[in-house]
Amino acid sequence: MTEEIYDIAIVGAGAVGISAALAFARDGYKTVLIGNLDARRDGRTVALLNGSVRFLEALDVWPSLAAEAAPLETMRIIDDTGSLFRPPPVAFTAHEIGLDAFGWNIENATLVEKLASAAKSYDGLTILPEQAAGFEAGDIAATVSLSSGETLTARLVVAADGRNSRLREITGIEVKTWAYPQSAVTAILAHERDHRETSTEFHTRYGPFTLVPLPGRRSSLVWVTSPENGKRLADLDDASLARAIEHQAKSLLGAMRIDGPRGLVPMSGLSVSRFQAPRMALVGEAAHVFPPIGAQGLNLGFRDVAALRDAVVDAHDNGLEPGADETLQQYQRGRDLDVRLRTAAVDGLNRTLLSGLIPADFLRGAGLLAISHIGPLRRAVMKEGVLPHVGAPRLMQGIAA
Template identity: 50%
Template sequence: MTAALLFARRGFATALVAPQVNLQDARTTALLEASVRLLRSLDLWDALEPRSAPLAHMRLIDDTGRLIRAPEVTFDAAELGLEAFGYNILNRDLNAVLMAAVEAESGLTWLQDTAASVRPGADRVDLSLASGTAVAARLVVGADGRESLVREAAGIATRRWTYPQKALVLNLDHSRPHSTISTEFHTPTGPFTLVPLPGCMSSLVCVVEPETADRLAALDDAALARELERRAHSILGAFTIAGTRQLYPLSGLVATSVASARCALVGEAAHVFPPIGAQGLNLGLRDVADLVETVDRARRRGEDIGGAAVLARYEATRRSDIASRTAAVDLLNRSLLSGFLPVQALRSVGLYLAGRIGPLRRLLMREGITPRAARLAPPVWRAAG
């Protein structure tokens, strides 16, 4: 929806092929500062901000219980001159606001359908939808997830891997305020992360072994709340389960290219990694911003917007960001699983230095919310609104 809105706002005749929006999704998304600017440029942030909670502090706690443990580190957005690193919001609220904007946008046709086939050609891509409708375009943007039909049609291969982990995801009420602090416990099985929501609520991502995740998910609400409070060391007081719980096996995927045959990939069609560090959707929104900027520049030059040269430029803008984010998340996750003492020592020393050396800490904070490559790129959000 964000990609369709940005293209339409730039004056492209745009069709959004997507089923009805999921307005029941109880998961949350932490929108980091660059994503907030992008949504602000679309005049959507005023509707989103009241439904979100600011993430002004990020607290990392080593709860591995191992011989070598890192000191506790807290990152403060004010040190970068920001009110917050980002804002956490329920997916159903984000979807509702985006849906209303899509429905109101002139120049944007929403076909509430799914693609049955995608056939790239020399000068256009032909799509056949499940309803039998035919669509043709000079450029197709595949935002269709990890099993992307667009990616397959473009002949783009992937590298995939799995982790011996599952994530238990749910929302919690708690008796103590979170004080805009996002807390991540590093445990031997993966991160246990509490992210603020409005009021005395937080979203939880608990990464554990698959059998432990299944056991936790099978508990009744009262027993699960007690167990999660124990794992959180009661830092937010007593827990109450709010809504449903969901389980996700952890895996990763990287496409060998993000563009080919008049098709460009964004989001999980291009990259998938564990829910660590709030990187997933934010990386996807940077894909969208770079793609729209690249295609709009090409149009102003009179180029074929789906041509090989334009797609090559998009590939060049995204490769470093995707590779660095994927490697960082993978390395952090694997470092928690490793019992190898040198690995534990390196992670501990890194966090110790981040807590003690201001310039290093600020560099890590800046890279965490917006990598250097994205900060230097032309900001699509300045011209999109």
Template identity: 50%
Template sequence: MDHFDIAIIGAGLAGSLAAIALADAGYRVALIGPEPAVADGRTTALMDQSIEYLKTLNLWEKVEPLTAPLSTMRILDGTNRLLRAPPVNFRASEVGLDAFGYNIPNAPFIDILCHRAEESPTLTRITTSAIGFELSDAVATIELANGSQCSAYLLVGADGRRSPVREAAKISVSTWSYPQTAVVLNFAHELPHQNISTEFHTESGPFTQVPLPGNRSSLVWVRKPEDAAQTLTLDLAALSRAVEDRMQSILGKVTVEGTPQSFPLSGMTAQRFGKGRVVLLGEAAHAFPPIGAQGLNLSLRDVMTLVDIIGVSSGEPLAGDIGDRFDSRRRPDIISRTASVDLLNRSLLSGFLPVQALRALGLHVLSAVGPLRSLLMREGVHPGSALNAFKEGLREKIGRKSA
């Protein structure tokens, strides 16, 4: 039976990035999971902190040609409600950046990660499913669908919302659903996007256009399930027209590319994010609607934290409390991000006038108050940085007064 330092179950973006990072730290890593049956037509917007991490993994040079920068993030109220919010523009230049992040198509991104995994001498790719787990104080044993077994000191679940690893570790979850379905597609457009991502807030959820290279963009259109189903029945000409109308023709004529995909929206948070010799990453630990480009960025912070906890390989067996330490470190970030995305999404759905008023007022304040807008942007790009800057500023003021 093959033995590894770390076995990662799930070979999607989060699992692949974790495998590469941990192999780079000197660990013997097994990345376990079948090849995807269907190409992922979605894109992922990675923020500046995540891009910097890709650079440390020597991945950015290959990924960058696929991407488009997000220099401005614009929020427009696309509702017909009595109380409507003003337009809000978040510009990267306001916080000293060329771009908040970059939008990357998922399918070629995962291809790059697969090629990189093949080049790593300490990373073994096992392209079959894990069908059983035995957890002990000393080691985790994984039963594979091809009839073989392997073991590892640390078992990492990056195996999605219905995570078998999470189930084997007897970690429960809190789940909730939304009366929404996300329609995902890519489209070409007549006018340049100028590296601006526009998010229309509608009564059924966000309609978010994100730049791709050239005169192309990706789209996440959150709709009521029945409206989403009807959208998927449209031919490409009618769908292109519907997208252009919803965008108020700000990018001119639209031409939808390929076949749109749809995903029912729900949320999930694990009661624990690690336990003993088990760690949960990505959607095995947390899942929420595609709002504010939080998904994979949050998952990459999971990876960064795990690497920070275990450090560079010393050649010794990994400790049995890594999961507990990981849970303690990740809890504040995951809980706060999940709550904020849930609150924003529910505020869009609410027909309660005071809720609409508070949402409109909040966006008005962000539009009018530059320092507050900058604080929010810094926090979005580098979580925790805004609070740390506030603390440092407070200390300086107290120090000057006491001097």
């Protein structure tokens, strides 16, 4: 395509990929984003936790998102497993840890649209609406082959091309995948009662049933259930599905109706043996996939980007270029423990719900009781869930420079 060398090439134009392009272009790196800037509405939303909101503020994107998002001021957990050790409902409020909200819930497609709009208007950011077909690392740069047959070179390539990452496959990074005996029904709902900025998660024997606020008397649904029940629910008409959701929610928000797109997603997980290869870093679902529990998925992807940005900036300060081995080793060290601990925590919680074994139920119930009644533990867990303070990337601490 051209003989010029980009500093950074990002492959994949989802929320994580676009945010990476904005973050590096903002810092003055010659950046190219490879992918189609489009978003399909499928009834899925994302709860942007406090650290992710700070990250989007640093990218100057948050003002365009705020009016489309609803604050999550209270997070309520209700055990609906029928367990002998069922704890009472637990509610966590953001003001306990000095925040107005744990985060903000927004439709995923709206988030991508606003990020794409910012990218299109950003000087110094090149956008190529193509697909990456190949990758080859070199001594001073990597070569990316495009679907058009053209090529480009970059000091560092960021693979943000999703769970089926072509670039990850080319580099030979080992992947572990697993499936759960679950599917997630997603939908946008309208309801007759105010949600009062409260996210409610029912722990059922088949997985969590979660209602998350949207602006107005609207909420998003993630109903994790068995594949058979998921298919049955997906086959219902809108009115019948709304009644089934109201029944499962114990009429907490009154009568409901479907007020947007619906989806059905098989539940699975993915982990990688390493987060980097020569001249390449993995971010987002190219690096990790797990069930939609605890709002960790996309937030973890944004944390990947912010951590990689820190590694690149630190390398520059030490006279190194973005794709240097030292840069990628710093990124590997920064992501390894964080991603693996959160993957294990989400996987462990999900499997205790599915097991039905008395010891697992006892441990889960005892844990919720301890968090509910021990103030310092309760606040520590809330802070860790919203943003880990040890090793948090600078853009997620409000440090914009």
